[in-house]
Amino acid sequence: MEAFTTHTGRAVPLRRSNVDTDQIIPAHWLKKVTRDGFEDGLFEAWRKDDAFVLNRPERKGATVLVAGPDFGTGSSREHAVWALQNYGFKTVISSRFADIFRGNSLKNGLLTVVLPQETVERLWQLTETDPTAEITVDLVAREVRADGITAEFELDENARWRLLEGLDDISLTLQNEADIAAYEASRPAFKPRTIQA
Amino acid sequence: MGWTLAEKVWDDHVVRRAEGEPDLLFIDLHLLHEVTSPQAFDGLRQNARPVRRLDLTIATEDHNTPTIDIDKPIADPVSRAQLETLRKNCAEFGVRLHPLGDVEQGVVHVVGPQLGLTQPGTTVVCGDSHTSTHGAFGALAFGIGTSQVEHVLATQTLPLARPKTMAITVEGELPDGVTAKDLILAIIAKIGTGGGQGYILEYRGSAVENLSMEARMTICNMSIEAGARAGMIAPDRTTFDYLQGRDHAPQGADWDAAVAYWQTLRTDDDAVFDAEVFINASELSPFVTWGTNPGQGAPLSANVPDPASYEDASERLAAENALEYMGLTAGQALRDINVDTVFVGSCTNGRIEDLRAAAEILDGRKVARGVRMLVVPGSVRVALQAVEEGLNKVFTEAGAEWRHAGCSMCLGMNPDQLAPGERSASTSNRNFEGRQGKGGRTHLVSPQVAAATAVLGHLASPADLSDADARTPAGAR
Numbered sequence: 001m002e003a004f005t006t007h008t009g010r011a012v013p014l015r016r017s018n019v020d021t022d023q024i025i026p027a028h029w030l031k032k033v034t035r036d037g038f039e040d041g042l043f044e045a046w047r048k049d050d051a052f053v054l055n056r057p058e059r060k061g062a063t064v065l066v067a068g069p070d071f072g073t074g075s076s077r078e079h080a081v082w083a084l085q086n087y088g089f090k091t092v093i094s095s096r097f098a099d100i101f102r103g104n105s106l107k108n109g110l111l112t113v114v115l116p117q118e119t120v121e122r123l124w125q126l127t128e129t130d131p132t133a134e135i136t137v138d139l140v141a142r143e144v145r146a147d148g149i150t151a152e153f154e155l156d157e158n159a160r161w162r163l164l165e166g167l168d169d170i171s172l173t174l175q176n177e178a179d180i181a182a183y184e185a186s187r188p189a190f191k192p193r194t195i196q197a
Numbered sequence: 198m199g200w201t202l203a204e205k206v207w208d209d210h211v212v213r214r215a216e217g218e219p220d221l222l223f224i225d226l227h228l229l230h231e232v233t234s235p236q237a238f239d240g241l242r243q244n245a246r247p248v249r250r251l252d253l254t255i256a257t258e259d260h261n262t263p264t265i266d267i268d269k270p271i272a273d274p275v276s277r278a279q280l281e282t283l284r285k286n287c288a289e290f291g292v293r294l295h296p297l298g299d300v301e302q303g304v305v306h307v308v309g310p311q312l313g314l315t316q317p318g319t320t321v322v323c324g325d326s327h328t329s330t331h332g333a334f335g336a337l338a339f340g341i342g343t344s345q346v347e348h349v350l351a352t353q354t355l356p357l358a359r360p361k362t363m364a365i366t367v368e369g370e371l372p373d374g375v376t377a378k379d380l381i382l383a384i385i386a387k388i389g390t391g392g393g394q395g396y397i398l399e400y401r402g403s404a405v406e407n408l409s410m411e412a413r414m415t416i417c418n419m420s421i422e423a424g425a426r427a428g429m430i431a432p433d434r435t436t437f438d439y440l441q442g443r444d445h446a447p448q449g450a451d452w453d454a455a456v457a458y459w460q461t462l463r464t465d466d467d468a469v470f471d472a473e474v475f476i477n478a479s480e481l482s483p484f485v486t487w488g489t490n491p492g493q494g495a496p497l498s499a500n501v502p503d504p505a506s507y508e509d510a511s512e513r514l515a516a517e518n519a520l521e522y523m524g525l526t527a528g529q530a531l532r533d534i535n536v537d538t539v540f541v542g543s544c545t546n547g548r549i550e551d552l553r554a555a556a557e558i559l560d561g562r563k564v565a566r567g568v569r570m571l572v573v574p575g576s577v578r579v580a581l582q583a584v585e586e587g588l589n590k591v592f593t594e595a596g597a598e599w600r601h602a603g604c605s606m607c608l609g610m611n612p613d614q615l616a617p618g619e620r621s622a623s624t625s626n627r628n629f630e631g632r633q634g635k636g637g638r639t640h641l642v643s644p645q646v647a648a649a650t651a652v653l654g655h656l657a658s659p660a661d662l663s664d665a666d667a668r669t670p671a672g673a674r
């Protein structure tokens with residue numbers, strides 16, 4: 001996983017709540033068996049509309065998505081995270097993320113930042129008025145900065161450390177092999193098995 | 198202070214606990230399907246890692262599978278490639294697979310319970326958000342992303358922070374004609390699509406205790422639509438009776454040991470939940486959605502709400518967007534909404550009791566002219582049972598299409614889709630924009646409401662049907 005320390009970029013203000021993962025990447029894109037090539041599927045239905053914010057020329061190359069509450073609800077598809085990353089987003093800001101989406105994003109190095117809705121509103125106003133305005137998301141200082149706005153955000157220490165270091169969860173877990181083996185040895189015999197050992 | 202059910206099951210699975218780190222949880226059962234697994238197997242291959250516990254892993258094909266002509270090659274080359282990738286991966290790594298055409302094939306959340314693999318007090322994961330279904334057995338079951346699928350394949354564990362707990366207590370008796378589906382839709386409308394976020398829900402109270410196993414699965418299935426990590430129901434006699442004798446249920450002395458353990462899986466009287474919600478079952482009525490998220494629902498007898506009536510600005514905007522997408526007007530009676538398609542199926546309502554309920558209403562009646570009705574059993578086993586009971590005949594005689602098992606129109610990854618602008622009454626769990634096909638409009642309903650809607654051509658409950666709707670006298674078929 002790519003490490004995330006700090007990122008500065010222009011923003012896409014997405015004034016919508018409850019953006020579910022079916023909107024982020026529709027189901028027919030899920031037939032692909034790779035982790036790349038999802039950029040054209042991102043918000044596919046909405047992008048048919050030229051007025052949709054992502055289609056505006058001034059939003060080209062933006063890397064920070066500022067979304068409404070309850071972003072990433074619905075399906076557990078990690079393809080939603082890949083689509084955002086393939087398109088070029090490095091971070092998403094919202095007042096509330098769906099749990100599975102948030103977990104998926106942090107595992108892939110896409111930083112999801114929770115800020116109060118009032119701050120999201122101010123970021124919307126700023127970046128709508130001035131599309132060239134940049135937002136800095138600083139994971140080291142746990143701070144979001146933009147013209148006239150400084151906001152702290154929380155992220156649990158463990159997740160932050162793994163992001164800052166770009167650490168792979170599986171290797172970390174496998175360091176606990178002895179604990180896993182000990183647990184396995186203590187499981188009761190009545191637990192289900194899919195195949196007889 | 199005592200413990201909640203969720204805390205007990207969680208604690209029994211902690212492999213390692215350390216200050217400042219998420220708990221490392223052992224996973225008892227890992228379910229796989231074709232959509233969210235290819236990139237995970239790729240990851241294993243790249244790192245030369247095996248599947249750690251093949252005996253705790255099982256795969257089936259469901260999302261892409263066609264529901265007609267299943268003996269012919271799959272027409273869509275991309276769907277076919279994805280199924281072939283799963284077959285190749287399962288063969289290479291040695292994972293048990295039930296492919297299309299196999300008698301144990303079906304929607305992954307129907308297959309696990311019916312094999313008896315889903316058991317009380319187990320941890321169950323799958324790369325699918327509706328894994329919450331399995332919580333109906335008192336299992337801790339949650340959907341995971343593909344990175345976590347790879348993690349479980351490689352280590353049989355997951356590092357997780359323990360969610361908070363929320364009790365949803367439903368007391369009283371569900372009125373006649375009100376089902377588990379109506380109950381869960383009403384719960385989601387009450388707490389909102391984000392209301393359960395960060396929580397494991399425990400459904401309890403007399404109304405929940407009186408539900409069958411299949412109805413309990415319908416409820417837990419939709420926990421994710423309230424944003425919850427998981428939903429659970431304490432195991433009881435109903436649970437044990439459902440499990441006994443199933444293929445993978447414990448036997449003999451193991452059965453006794455298991456039941457003894459399962460009986461301890463109840464929230465202690467002095468346990469404290471982080472949040473509590475109370476619902477009076479007797480106040481409920483058939484419930485349908487009018488919007489584009491499962492929280493946008495109302496009793497069938499109500500009208501489409503006026504967005505202006507919402508105080509919260511983002512809810513108001515969401516309602517405005519939803520009405521526009523759904524092609525509805527504020528104030529319109531929900532019963533006046535005509536549908537083009539009725540879909541009975543999915544991991545929410547594609548089990549035998551659901552098919553029985555729909556068939557009972559359709560028996561001797563006809564699907565309204567111009568309405569297409571699809572009945573898609575949740576698994577091959579469900580289909581076989583339905584055929585044995587003659588339900589398939591009831592459906593086809595009424596003018597519905599009887600299909601092969603799979604996810605089908607629940608998400609339209611196979612050819613079963615709505616055309617743009619088409620409207621459905623669907624027993625599935627998501628009414629998101631375009632979920633059932635680009636531009637399609639979905640109203641979530643119970644199987645009973647689906648069947649009555651099919652007969653009348655507009656959203657309706659069985660109580661709206663008169664004898665006149667029975668075109669052929671009962672028993673004359």
Ligand code: SF4
Nearest residue numbers: 327543544604607608
């Ligand atoms: S039936 Fe629908 S909700 Fe269930 S697993 Fe299939 S696509 Fe997902």
